[in-house]
Amino acid sequence: MxxxxxxxxxxxxxxxxxxxxxxxxxxxxxxxxxxxxxxxxxxxxxxxxxxxxxxxxxxxxxxxxxxxxxxxxxxxxxxxxxxxxxxxxxxxxxxxxxxxxxxxxxxxxxxxxxxxxxxxxxxxxxFNMQQSHMAELNLKIIEAARSAKIIKIRSRNGTDLSIRPDAQADWTSSYGWFDGTYPGVLPPGEVNSYSEAIDGTLVVDGAINTNFAFDADPCLHGPQVRLHIGNGRVTGIESSNATVMAICETLFSMENGNRIGEIGFGTNEGIGQLVDFRSHINERLAGFHIGVGSPIQKNPYITWTCPLHIDFILASASIWFDDRLVFSNQRWIRTALPADTHGVVPDLYADTV
Missing domain, CATH: 3.40.50 (Rossmann fold)
Known part of the structure:
Protein backbone atom coordinates (compact mmCIF):
# COMPACT_ATOMS: atom_id res chain seq x y z
CA MET A 1 0.00 0.00 0.00
CA PHE A 127 -6.71 29.75 -2.35
CA ASN A 128 -4.38 28.79 -5.18
CA MET A 129 -2.26 31.93 -4.69
CA GLN A 130 -0.14 32.66 -1.65
CA GLN A 131 -1.21 35.77 0.22
CA SER A 132 2.17 37.46 -0.20
CA HIS A 133 2.00 37.07 -3.99
CA MET A 134 -1.50 38.52 -4.12
CA ALA A 135 -0.57 41.42 -1.86
CA GLU A 136 2.36 42.29 -4.12
CA LEU A 137 0.22 42.08 -7.27
CA ASN A 138 -2.45 44.32 -5.73
CA LEU A 139 0.13 46.95 -4.80
CA LYS A 140 1.55 46.97 -8.31
CA ILE A 141 -1.91 47.43 -9.81
CA ILE A 142 -2.73 50.25 -7.39
CA GLU A 143 0.55 52.04 -8.08
CA ALA A 144 0.07 51.78 -11.84
CA ALA A 145 -3.61 52.76 -11.75
CA ARG A 146 -3.02 55.77 -9.50
CA SER A 147 -0.48 57.18 -11.93
CA ALA A 148 -2.50 56.46 -15.08
CA LYS A 149 -4.33 59.29 -16.80
CA ILE A 150 -6.79 56.93 -18.42
CA ILE A 151 -7.76 53.28 -17.99
CA LYS A 152 -9.24 51.47 -20.97
CA ILE A 153 -11.21 48.22 -20.93
CA ARG A 154 -11.67 46.41 -24.23
CA SER A 155 -12.92 43.03 -25.40
CA ARG A 156 -13.64 41.13 -28.59
CA ASN A 157 -17.31 41.15 -27.61
CA GLY A 158 -17.47 44.92 -28.03
CA THR A 159 -16.43 46.39 -24.69
CA ASP A 160 -14.83 49.80 -25.15
CA LEU A 161 -14.76 51.65 -21.85
CA SER A 162 -12.65 54.61 -20.72
CA ILE A 163 -12.09 55.49 -17.05
CA ARG A 164 -10.25 58.51 -15.71
CA PRO A 165 -8.99 57.69 -12.19
CA ASP A 166 -10.18 60.07 -9.48
CA ALA A 167 -7.33 61.49 -7.40
CA GLN A 168 -9.68 61.93 -4.42
CA ALA A 169 -10.89 58.34 -4.42
CA ASP A 170 -9.54 55.63 -2.15
CA TRP A 171 -7.95 52.46 -3.46
CA THR A 172 -8.78 49.20 -1.71
CA SER A 173 -6.47 46.18 -1.71
CA SER A 174 -8.54 43.19 -0.63
CA TYR A 175 -6.43 40.10 -0.08
CA GLY A 176 -7.56 38.83 3.32
CA TRP A 177 -5.24 41.04 5.36
CA PHE A 178 -6.07 41.71 9.02
CA ASP A 179 -4.89 45.23 9.82
CA GLY A 180 -6.08 45.32 13.44
CA THR A 181 -9.05 47.55 12.62
CA TYR A 182 -11.29 45.44 10.38
CA PRO A 183 -11.46 41.69 9.87
CA GLY A 184 -9.52 40.32 6.94
CA VAL A 185 -12.03 39.65 4.15
CA LEU A 186 -12.03 36.34 2.31
CA PRO A 187 -12.13 35.04 -0.39
CA PRO A 188 -9.20 37.20 -1.46
CA GLY A 189 -8.26 39.00 -4.60
CA GLU A 190 -9.52 42.43 -5.61
CA VAL A 191 -8.48 46.04 -6.12
CA ASN A 192 -11.24 48.62 -6.37
CA SER A 193 -11.80 52.36 -6.47
CA TYR A 194 -14.31 54.98 -7.57
CA SER A 195 -14.62 57.41 -10.45
CA GLU A 196 -17.40 59.39 -12.07
CA ALA A 197 -15.42 59.85 -15.29
CA ILE A 198 -16.49 56.61 -16.97
CA ASP A 199 -17.66 56.52 -20.58
CA GLY A 200 -18.27 53.93 -23.26
CA THR A 201 -19.76 50.49 -23.69
CA LEU A 202 -19.44 47.47 -21.42
CA VAL A 203 -20.41 44.08 -22.87
CA VAL A 204 -20.84 41.72 -19.93
CA ASP A 205 -20.03 38.08 -20.67
CA GLY A 206 -19.18 36.70 -17.23
CA ALA A 207 -21.62 36.98 -14.36
CA ILE A 208 -23.51 39.33 -12.10
CA ASN A 209 -23.36 39.62 -8.33
CA THR A 210 -25.70 41.51 -6.05
CA ASN A 211 -26.11 42.57 -2.43
CA PHE A 212 -29.55 40.95 -2.41
CA ALA A 213 -30.81 37.47 -3.20
CA PHE A 214 -32.25 36.37 -6.51
CA ASP A 215 -33.27 32.92 -7.72
CA ALA A 216 -31.29 32.39 -10.92
CA ASP A 217 -27.87 31.41 -12.23
CA PRO A 218 -25.65 34.52 -11.98
CA CYS A 219 -23.45 33.31 -14.84
CA LEU A 220 -24.26 34.78 -18.23
CA HIS A 221 -22.64 32.11 -20.43
CA GLY A 222 -21.80 34.64 -23.11
CA PRO A 223 -22.16 38.33 -24.00
CA GLN A 224 -25.76 38.74 -22.83
CA VAL A 225 -25.66 42.28 -21.44
CA ARG A 226 -24.60 45.54 -23.07
CA LEU A 227 -24.37 48.65 -20.89
CA HIS A 228 -24.05 52.13 -22.34
CA ILE A 229 -22.27 54.45 -19.91
CA GLY A 230 -21.77 58.20 -19.85
CA ASN A 231 -20.29 60.35 -17.06
CA GLY A 232 -20.36 57.47 -14.62
CA ARG A 233 -24.01 56.57 -15.21
CA VAL A 234 -25.67 53.75 -17.11
CA THR A 235 -27.60 55.50 -19.87
CA GLY A 236 -28.93 52.40 -21.59
CA ILE A 237 -29.05 48.62 -21.37
CA GLU A 238 -29.64 45.83 -23.86
CA SER A 239 -29.94 42.23 -22.71
CA SER A 240 -31.37 38.89 -23.73
CA ASN A 241 -31.36 37.78 -20.09
CA ALA A 242 -34.77 38.26 -18.49
CA THR A 243 -33.40 38.02 -14.94
CA VAL A 244 -30.83 40.73 -15.54
CA MET A 245 -33.41 43.00 -17.16
CA ALA A 246 -35.83 42.58 -14.25
CA ILE A 247 -33.11 43.29 -11.69
CA CYS A 248 -31.88 46.35 -13.59
CA GLU A 249 -35.38 47.74 -14.01
CA THR A 250 -35.76 47.64 -10.23
CA LEU A 251 -32.33 49.18 -9.66
CA PHE A 252 -32.65 51.91 -12.27
CA SER A 253 -36.02 52.99 -10.87
CA MET A 254 -34.29 54.03 -7.64
CA GLU A 255 -32.58 57.31 -6.96
CA ASN A 256 -28.92 56.99 -8.03
CA GLY A 257 -29.65 53.45 -9.20
CA ASN A 258 -27.89 53.99 -12.52
CA ARG A 259 -24.72 55.48 -11.04
CA ILE A 260 -21.50 53.48 -11.01
CA GLY A 261 -20.31 53.02 -7.45
CA GLU A 262 -17.27 50.84 -8.08
CA ILE A 263 -14.55 50.09 -10.56
CA GLY A 264 -13.14 46.68 -9.70
CA PHE A 265 -10.14 44.65 -10.76
CA GLY A 266 -10.16 40.95 -9.87
CA THR A 267 -6.67 39.79 -8.95
CA ASN A 268 -7.11 36.14 -7.98
CA GLU A 269 -5.50 34.35 -10.91
CA GLY A 270 -6.01 30.97 -9.24
CA ILE A 271 -9.79 30.93 -9.64
CA GLY A 272 -9.94 30.05 -13.33
CA GLN A 273 -13.72 29.65 -13.61
CA LEU A 274 -17.03 31.19 -12.60
CA VAL A 275 -19.40 29.53 -10.14
CA ASP A 276 -23.15 29.18 -10.61
CA PHE A 277 -24.19 30.82 -7.34
CA ARG A 278 -24.19 34.41 -6.11
CA SER A 279 -20.75 34.98 -4.63
CA HIS A 280 -17.63 37.05 -4.14
CA ILE A 281 -15.79 34.27 -5.96
CA ASN A 282 -16.88 35.55 -9.35
CA GLU A 283 -15.83 39.12 -8.49
CA ARG A 284 -12.35 37.92 -7.52
CA LEU A 285 -11.84 36.25 -10.92
CA ALA A 286 -8.86 37.98 -12.53
CA GLY A 287 -10.15 40.74 -14.77
CA PHE A 288 -12.58 43.64 -14.57
CA HIS A 289 -16.01 44.43 -13.18
CA ILE A 290 -18.07 47.48 -12.36
CA GLY A 291 -20.54 47.91 -9.53
CA VAL A 292 -23.71 49.84 -10.32
CA GLY A 293 -25.67 51.32 -7.43
CA SER A 294 -24.44 51.75 -3.88
CA PRO A 295 -20.84 53.06 -3.80
CA ILE A 296 -18.55 50.46 -2.30
CA GLN A 297 -16.45 53.07 -0.48
CA LYS A 298 -17.51 55.49 2.25
CA ASN A 299 -15.19 58.31 1.24
CA PRO A 300 -16.69 61.56 2.67
CA TYR A 301 -16.73 63.30 -0.69
CA ILE A 302 -19.01 60.60 -2.16
CA THR A 303 -22.29 62.13 -1.01
CA TRP A 304 -24.80 59.91 -2.77
CA THR A 305 -26.11 56.46 -1.91
CA CYS A 306 -28.39 53.71 -3.15
CA PRO A 307 -29.67 50.62 -1.28
CA LEU A 308 -28.85 48.13 -4.05
CA HIS A 309 -25.56 47.20 -5.71
CA ILE A 310 -25.05 45.02 -8.79
CA ASP A 311 -21.66 43.90 -10.08
CA PHE A 312 -21.24 43.24 -13.79
CA ILE A 313 -18.29 40.88 -14.25
CA LEU A 314 -16.38 40.32 -17.47
CA ALA A 315 -15.08 36.85 -18.29
CA SER A 316 -12.67 38.15 -20.91
CA ALA A 317 -11.14 41.58 -21.41
CA SER A 318 -7.95 43.50 -22.01
CA ILE A 319 -7.01 46.31 -19.62
CA TRP A 320 -4.81 49.25 -20.55
CA PHE A 321 -3.27 51.83 -18.21
CA ASP A 322 -2.52 54.69 -20.61
CA ASP A 323 -0.63 52.99 -23.46
CA ARG A 324 0.43 49.93 -21.44
CA LEU A 325 -1.40 46.62 -21.82
CA VAL A 326 -1.48 45.38 -18.21
CA PHE A 327 -4.03 42.55 -18.41
CA SER A 328 -4.75 40.02 -21.15
CA ASN A 329 -5.71 36.33 -21.45
CA GLN A 330 -6.88 36.17 -17.82
CA ARG A 331 -3.47 37.22 -16.50
CA TRP A 332 -1.93 40.41 -15.16
CA ILE A 333 1.21 41.25 -17.11
CA ARG A 334 3.87 41.69 -14.43
CA THR A 335 6.39 43.26 -16.79
CA ALA A 336 3.93 46.07 -17.57
CA LEU A 337 3.42 46.85 -13.88
CA PRO A 338 5.82 48.71 -11.54
CA ALA A 339 8.75 46.61 -10.40
CA ASP A 340 9.11 48.48 -7.10
CA THR A 341 6.19 48.91 -4.72
CA HIS A 342 8.25 50.29 -1.85
CA GLY A 343 6.21 52.97 -0.13
CA VAL A 344 2.93 52.06 -1.86
CA VAL A 345 0.16 51.87 0.73
CA PRO A 346 -3.50 51.07 -0.01
CA ASP A 347 -6.13 53.35 1.50
CA LEU A 348 -8.24 50.38 2.60
CA TYR A 349 -7.83 46.63 3.05
CA ALA A 350 -11.46 45.51 3.30
CA ASP A 351 -14.24 45.93 0.76
CA THR A 352 -16.88 44.55 3.12
CA VAL A 353 -16.98 43.67 6.81
Whole structure:
Protein backbone atom coordinates (compact mmCIF):
# COMPACT_ATOMS: atom_id res chain seq x y z
CA MET A 1 0.00 0.00 0.00
CA UNK A 2 1.32 3.43 -0.96
CA UNK A 3 1.82 5.83 1.91
CA UNK A 4 1.90 9.50 0.96
CA UNK A 5 3.16 12.41 2.99
CA UNK A 6 0.67 14.95 4.29
CA UNK A 7 1.60 17.46 1.59
CA UNK A 8 1.15 14.88 -1.18
CA UNK A 9 -2.30 13.89 0.02
CA UNK A 10 -3.40 17.48 0.38
CA UNK A 11 -2.17 18.41 -3.08
CA UNK A 12 -4.35 15.71 -4.67
CA UNK A 13 -7.51 17.22 -3.17
CA UNK A 14 -8.22 20.80 -4.35
CA UNK A 15 -10.42 21.53 -1.33
CA UNK A 16 -7.80 20.25 1.11
CA UNK A 17 -5.06 22.17 -0.71
CA UNK A 18 -7.12 25.34 -0.46
CA UNK A 19 -7.78 24.77 3.23
CA UNK A 20 -4.04 24.29 3.79
CA UNK A 21 -3.24 27.59 2.06
CA UNK A 22 -6.00 29.38 3.97
CA UNK A 23 -4.70 28.18 7.32
CA UNK A 24 -0.99 28.67 6.71
CA UNK A 25 -0.70 31.58 4.27
CA UNK A 26 -3.75 33.72 5.05
CA UNK A 27 -4.50 32.98 8.72
CA UNK A 28 -0.76 32.43 9.37
CA UNK A 29 -1.28 29.45 11.63
CA UNK A 30 1.12 26.63 12.39
CA UNK A 31 1.49 23.66 14.71
CA UNK A 32 0.42 24.48 18.25
CA UNK A 33 -1.88 27.37 17.26
CA UNK A 34 -5.58 27.53 18.07
CA UNK A 35 -8.31 28.53 15.60
CA UNK A 36 -11.90 29.41 16.47
CA UNK A 37 -14.40 29.12 13.61
CA UNK A 38 -17.85 30.59 14.10
CA UNK A 39 -20.72 29.62 11.80
CA UNK A 40 -24.43 30.36 12.08
CA UNK A 41 -27.26 27.86 12.27
CA UNK A 42 -29.23 30.05 9.85
CA UNK A 43 -26.62 29.50 7.13
CA UNK A 44 -26.38 25.75 7.64
CA UNK A 45 -24.21 25.51 10.72
CA UNK A 46 -21.43 22.94 10.81
CA UNK A 47 -22.88 21.09 7.81
CA UNK A 48 -21.48 23.87 5.60
CA UNK A 49 -17.92 23.16 6.72
CA UNK A 50 -16.13 20.65 4.49
CA UNK A 51 -14.53 17.75 6.39
CA UNK A 52 -11.17 18.74 4.91
CA UNK A 53 -11.01 21.69 7.32
CA UNK A 54 -10.84 19.39 10.34
CA UNK A 55 -8.59 16.90 8.57
CA UNK A 56 -6.02 19.46 7.44
CA UNK A 57 -6.05 21.31 10.76
CA UNK A 58 -5.39 18.02 12.54
CA UNK A 59 -2.52 17.12 10.22
CA UNK A 60 -0.98 20.57 10.63
CA UNK A 61 -1.24 20.37 14.41
CA UNK A 62 -3.70 23.27 14.61
CA UNK A 63 -6.34 22.97 17.34
CA UNK A 64 -9.71 23.71 15.73
CA UNK A 65 -12.82 24.75 17.65
CA UNK A 66 -16.13 25.22 15.81
CA UNK A 67 -18.98 27.20 17.36
CA UNK A 68 -22.47 27.15 15.83
CA UNK A 69 -24.27 30.40 16.63
CA UNK A 70 -28.02 30.81 16.90
CA UNK A 71 -29.65 33.76 15.16
CA UNK A 72 -29.92 35.73 18.39
CA UNK A 73 -26.59 34.65 19.90
CA UNK A 74 -24.85 37.60 21.58
CA UNK A 75 -21.24 38.42 20.81
CA UNK A 76 -18.82 36.68 23.19
CA UNK A 77 -15.37 38.21 23.19
CA UNK A 78 -14.15 36.86 26.50
CA UNK A 79 -12.73 33.64 25.03
CA UNK A 80 -11.07 35.22 22.00
CA UNK A 81 -7.66 36.06 23.55
CA UNK A 82 -7.12 32.31 24.03
CA UNK A 83 -7.15 31.77 20.25
CA UNK A 84 -4.55 32.64 17.63
CA UNK A 85 -7.20 33.47 15.03
CA UNK A 86 -10.97 33.92 14.77
CA UNK A 87 -12.77 33.06 11.52
CA UNK A 88 -16.42 33.90 10.95
CA UNK A 89 -17.46 31.64 8.07
CA UNK A 90 -20.75 31.78 6.20
CA UNK A 91 -22.51 32.39 2.93
CA UNK A 92 -23.26 36.11 2.74
CA UNK A 93 -24.11 37.32 6.26
CA UNK A 94 -21.82 39.30 8.58
CA UNK A 95 -22.66 37.95 12.03
CA UNK A 96 -21.65 40.26 14.91
CA UNK A 97 -20.51 42.87 12.40
CA UNK A 98 -20.68 45.91 14.67
CA UNK A 99 -19.77 44.04 17.85
CA UNK A 100 -16.58 42.70 16.32
CA UNK A 101 -15.58 46.13 15.03
CA UNK A 102 -16.10 47.56 18.52
CA UNK A 103 -14.07 44.76 20.12
CA UNK A 104 -11.18 45.49 17.77
CA UNK A 105 -11.50 49.19 18.49
CA UNK A 106 -11.35 48.41 22.21
CA UNK A 107 -8.09 46.50 21.88
CA UNK A 108 -8.87 42.92 20.85
CA UNK A 109 -5.58 41.60 19.46
CA UNK A 110 -6.68 38.20 18.16
CA UNK A 111 -6.48 38.30 14.33
CA UNK A 112 -10.03 38.22 12.96
CA UNK A 113 -11.28 37.19 9.53
CA UNK A 114 -14.52 36.74 7.60
CA UNK A 115 -14.91 34.06 4.96
CA UNK A 116 -17.90 34.47 2.67
CA UNK A 117 -19.26 31.93 0.15
CA UNK A 118 -18.56 29.00 2.49
CA UNK A 119 -18.55 26.00 0.14
CA UNK A 120 -16.16 23.44 -1.34
CA UNK A 121 -15.72 25.83 -4.28
CA UNK A 122 -14.37 28.69 -2.19
CA UNK A 123 -11.54 26.49 -0.91
CA UNK A 124 -10.83 24.72 -4.20
CA UNK A 125 -10.77 27.87 -6.34
CA UNK A 126 -9.83 30.86 -4.20
CA PHE A 127 -6.71 29.75 -2.35
CA ASN A 128 -4.38 28.79 -5.18
CA MET A 129 -2.26 31.93 -4.69
CA GLN A 130 -0.14 32.66 -1.65
CA GLN A 131 -1.21 35.77 0.22
CA SER A 132 2.17 37.46 -0.20
CA HIS A 133 2.00 37.07 -3.99
CA MET A 134 -1.50 38.52 -4.12
CA ALA A 135 -0.57 41.42 -1.86
CA GLU A 136 2.36 42.29 -4.12
CA LEU A 137 0.22 42.08 -7.27
CA ASN A 138 -2.45 44.32 -5.73
CA LEU A 139 0.13 46.95 -4.80
CA LYS A 140 1.55 46.97 -8.31
CA ILE A 141 -1.91 47.43 -9.81
CA ILE A 142 -2.73 50.25 -7.39
CA GLU A 143 0.55 52.04 -8.08
CA ALA A 144 0.07 51.78 -11.84
CA ALA A 145 -3.61 52.76 -11.75
CA ARG A 146 -3.02 55.77 -9.50
CA SER A 147 -0.48 57.18 -11.93
CA ALA A 148 -2.50 56.46 -15.08
CA LYS A 149 -4.33 59.29 -16.80
CA ILE A 150 -6.79 56.93 -18.42
CA ILE A 151 -7.76 53.28 -17.99
CA LYS A 152 -9.24 51.47 -20.97
CA ILE A 153 -11.21 48.22 -20.93
CA ARG A 154 -11.67 46.41 -24.23
CA SER A 155 -12.92 43.03 -25.40
CA ARG A 156 -13.64 41.13 -28.59
CA ASN A 157 -17.31 41.15 -27.61
CA GLY A 158 -17.47 44.92 -28.03
CA THR A 159 -16.43 46.39 -24.69
CA ASP A 160 -14.83 49.80 -25.15
CA LEU A 161 -14.76 51.65 -21.85
CA SER A 162 -12.65 54.61 -20.72
CA ILE A 163 -12.09 55.49 -17.05
CA ARG A 164 -10.25 58.51 -15.71
CA PRO A 165 -8.99 57.69 -12.19
CA ASP A 166 -10.18 60.07 -9.48
CA ALA A 167 -7.33 61.49 -7.40
CA GLN A 168 -9.68 61.93 -4.42
CA ALA A 169 -10.89 58.34 -4.42
CA ASP A 170 -9.54 55.63 -2.15
CA TRP A 171 -7.95 52.46 -3.46
CA THR A 172 -8.78 49.20 -1.71
CA SER A 173 -6.47 46.18 -1.71
CA SER A 174 -8.54 43.19 -0.63
CA TYR A 175 -6.43 40.10 -0.08
CA GLY A 176 -7.56 38.83 3.32
CA TRP A 177 -5.24 41.04 5.36
CA PHE A 178 -6.07 41.71 9.02
CA ASP A 179 -4.89 45.23 9.82
CA GLY A 180 -6.08 45.32 13.44
CA THR A 181 -9.05 47.55 12.62
CA TYR A 182 -11.29 45.44 10.38
CA PRO A 183 -11.46 41.69 9.87
CA GLY A 184 -9.52 40.32 6.94
CA VAL A 185 -12.03 39.65 4.15
CA LEU A 186 -12.03 36.34 2.31
CA PRO A 187 -12.13 35.04 -0.39
CA PRO A 188 -9.20 37.20 -1.46
CA GLY A 189 -8.26 39.00 -4.60
CA GLU A 190 -9.52 42.43 -5.61
CA VAL A 191 -8.48 46.04 -6.12
CA ASN A 192 -11.24 48.62 -6.37
CA SER A 193 -11.80 52.36 -6.47
CA TYR A 194 -14.31 54.98 -7.57
CA SER A 195 -14.62 57.41 -10.45
CA GLU A 196 -17.40 59.39 -12.07
CA ALA A 197 -15.42 59.85 -15.29
CA ILE A 198 -16.49 56.61 -16.97
CA ASP A 199 -17.66 56.52 -20.58
CA GLY A 200 -18.27 53.93 -23.26
CA THR A 201 -19.76 50.49 -23.69
CA LEU A 202 -19.44 47.47 -21.42
CA VAL A 203 -20.41 44.08 -22.87
CA VAL A 204 -20.84 41.72 -19.93
CA ASP A 205 -20.03 38.08 -20.67
CA GLY A 206 -19.18 36.70 -17.23
CA ALA A 207 -21.62 36.98 -14.36
CA ILE A 208 -23.51 39.33 -12.10
CA ASN A 209 -23.36 39.62 -8.33
CA THR A 210 -25.70 41.51 -6.05
CA ASN A 211 -26.11 42.57 -2.43
CA PHE A 212 -29.55 40.95 -2.41
CA ALA A 213 -30.81 37.47 -3.20
CA PHE A 214 -32.25 36.37 -6.51
CA ASP A 215 -33.27 32.92 -7.72
CA ALA A 216 -31.29 32.39 -10.92
CA ASP A 217 -27.87 31.41 -12.23
CA PRO A 218 -25.65 34.52 -11.98
CA CYS A 219 -23.45 33.31 -14.84
CA LEU A 220 -24.26 34.78 -18.23
CA HIS A 221 -22.64 32.11 -20.43
CA GLY A 222 -21.80 34.64 -23.11
CA PRO A 223 -22.16 38.33 -24.00
CA GLN A 224 -25.76 38.74 -22.83
CA VAL A 225 -25.66 42.28 -21.44
CA ARG A 226 -24.60 45.54 -23.07
CA LEU A 227 -24.37 48.65 -20.89
CA HIS A 228 -24.05 52.13 -22.34
CA ILE A 229 -22.27 54.45 -19.91
CA GLY A 230 -21.77 58.20 -19.85
CA ASN A 231 -20.29 60.35 -17.06
CA GLY A 232 -20.36 57.47 -14.62
CA ARG A 233 -24.01 56.57 -15.21
CA VAL A 234 -25.67 53.75 -17.11
CA THR A 235 -27.60 55.50 -19.87
CA GLY A 236 -28.93 52.40 -21.59
CA ILE A 237 -29.05 48.62 -21.37
CA GLU A 238 -29.64 45.83 -23.86
CA SER A 239 -29.94 42.23 -22.71
CA SER A 240 -31.37 38.89 -23.73
CA ASN A 241 -31.36 37.78 -20.09
CA ALA A 242 -34.77 38.26 -18.49
CA THR A 243 -33.40 38.02 -14.94
CA VAL A 244 -30.83 40.73 -15.54
CA MET A 245 -33.41 43.00 -17.16
CA ALA A 246 -35.83 42.58 -14.25
CA ILE A 247 -33.11 43.29 -11.69
CA CYS A 248 -31.88 46.35 -13.59
CA GLU A 249 -35.38 47.74 -14.01
CA THR A 250 -35.76 47.64 -10.23
CA LEU A 251 -32.33 49.18 -9.66
CA PHE A 252 -32.65 51.91 -12.27
CA SER A 253 -36.02 52.99 -10.87
CA MET A 254 -34.29 54.03 -7.64
CA GLU A 255 -32.58 57.31 -6.96
CA ASN A 256 -28.92 56.99 -8.03
CA GLY A 257 -29.65 53.45 -9.20
CA ASN A 258 -27.89 53.99 -12.52
CA ARG A 259 -24.72 55.48 -11.04
CA ILE A 260 -21.50 53.48 -11.01
CA GLY A 261 -20.31 53.02 -7.45
CA GLU A 262 -17.27 50.84 -8.08
CA ILE A 263 -14.55 50.09 -10.56
CA GLY A 264 -13.14 46.68 -9.70
CA PHE A 265 -10.14 44.65 -10.76
CA GLY A 266 -10.16 40.95 -9.87
CA THR A 267 -6.67 39.79 -8.95
CA ASN A 268 -7.11 36.14 -7.98
CA GLU A 269 -5.50 34.35 -10.91
CA GLY A 270 -6.01 30.97 -9.24
CA ILE A 271 -9.79 30.93 -9.64
CA GLY A 272 -9.94 30.05 -13.33
CA GLN A 273 -13.72 29.65 -13.61
CA LEU A 274 -17.03 31.19 -12.60
CA VAL A 275 -19.40 29.53 -10.14
CA ASP A 276 -23.15 29.18 -10.61
CA PHE A 277 -24.19 30.82 -7.34
CA ARG A 278 -24.19 34.41 -6.11
CA SER A 279 -20.75 34.98 -4.63
CA HIS A 280 -17.63 37.05 -4.14
CA ILE A 281 -15.79 34.27 -5.96
CA ASN A 282 -16.88 35.55 -9.35
CA GLU A 283 -15.83 39.12 -8.49
CA ARG A 284 -12.35 37.92 -7.52
CA LEU A 285 -11.84 36.25 -10.92
CA ALA A 286 -8.86 37.98 -12.53
CA GLY A 287 -10.15 40.74 -14.77
CA PHE A 288 -12.58 43.64 -14.57
CA HIS A 289 -16.01 44.43 -13.18
CA ILE A 290 -18.07 47.48 -12.36
CA GLY A 291 -20.54 47.91 -9.53
CA VAL A 292 -23.71 49.84 -10.32
CA GLY A 293 -25.67 51.32 -7.43
CA SER A 294 -24.44 51.75 -3.88
CA PRO A 295 -20.84 53.06 -3.80
CA ILE A 296 -18.55 50.46 -2.30
CA GLN A 297 -16.45 53.07 -0.48
CA LYS A 298 -17.51 55.49 2.25
CA ASN A 299 -15.19 58.31 1.24
CA PRO A 300 -16.69 61.56 2.67
CA TYR A 301 -16.73 63.30 -0.69
CA ILE A 302 -19.01 60.60 -2.16
CA THR A 303 -22.29 62.13 -1.01
CA TRP A 304 -24.80 59.91 -2.77
CA THR A 305 -26.11 56.46 -1.91
CA CYS A 306 -28.39 53.71 -3.15
CA PRO A 307 -29.67 50.62 -1.28
CA LEU A 308 -28.85 48.13 -4.05
CA HIS A 309 -25.56 47.20 -5.71
CA ILE A 310 -25.05 45.02 -8.79
CA ASP A 311 -21.66 43.90 -10.08
CA PHE A 312 -21.24 43.24 -13.79
CA ILE A 313 -18.29 40.88 -14.25
CA LEU A 314 -16.38 40.32 -17.47
CA ALA A 315 -15.08 36.85 -18.29
CA SER A 316 -12.67 38.15 -20.91
CA ALA A 317 -11.14 41.58 -21.41
CA SER A 318 -7.95 43.50 -22.01
CA ILE A 319 -7.01 46.31 -19.62
CA TRP A 320 -4.81 49.25 -20.55
CA PHE A 321 -3.27 51.83 -18.21
CA ASP A 322 -2.52 54.69 -20.61
CA ASP A 323 -0.63 52.99 -23.46
CA ARG A 324 0.43 49.93 -21.44
CA LEU A 325 -1.40 46.62 -21.82
CA VAL A 326 -1.48 45.38 -18.21
CA PHE A 327 -4.03 42.55 -18.41
CA SER A 328 -4.75 40.02 -21.15
CA ASN A 329 -5.71 36.33 -21.45
CA GLN A 330 -6.88 36.17 -17.82
CA ARG A 331 -3.47 37.22 -16.50
CA TRP A 332 -1.93 40.41 -15.16
CA ILE A 333 1.21 41.25 -17.11
CA ARG A 334 3.87 41.69 -14.43
CA THR A 335 6.39 43.26 -16.79
CA ALA A 336 3.93 46.07 -17.57
CA LEU A 337 3.42 46.85 -13.88
CA PRO A 338 5.82 48.71 -11.54
CA ALA A 339 8.75 46.61 -10.40
CA ASP A 340 9.11 48.48 -7.10
CA THR A 341 6.19 48.91 -4.72
CA HIS A 342 8.25 50.29 -1.85
CA GLY A 343 6.21 52.97 -0.13
CA VAL A 344 2.93 52.06 -1.86
CA VAL A 345 0.16 51.87 0.73
CA PRO A 346 -3.50 51.07 -0.01
CA ASP A 347 -6.13 53.35 1.50
CA LEU A 348 -8.24 50.38 2.60
CA TYR A 349 -7.83 46.63 3.05
CA ALA A 350 -11.46 45.51 3.30
CA ASP A 351 -14.24 45.93 0.76
CA THR A 352 -16.88 44.55 3.12
CA VAL A 353 -16.98 43.67 6.81
Missing amino acids: EVRSMDSRISLDPVAAGVCTLLTSYLRLSAGNRLLVRVTSKEGGESRIPPQLRQVALELGIALTVEVLADNAPFDGAELPAFDALLYAGINKSKHRNELKEALKDGLETPCYRLFDLSPEVFALC
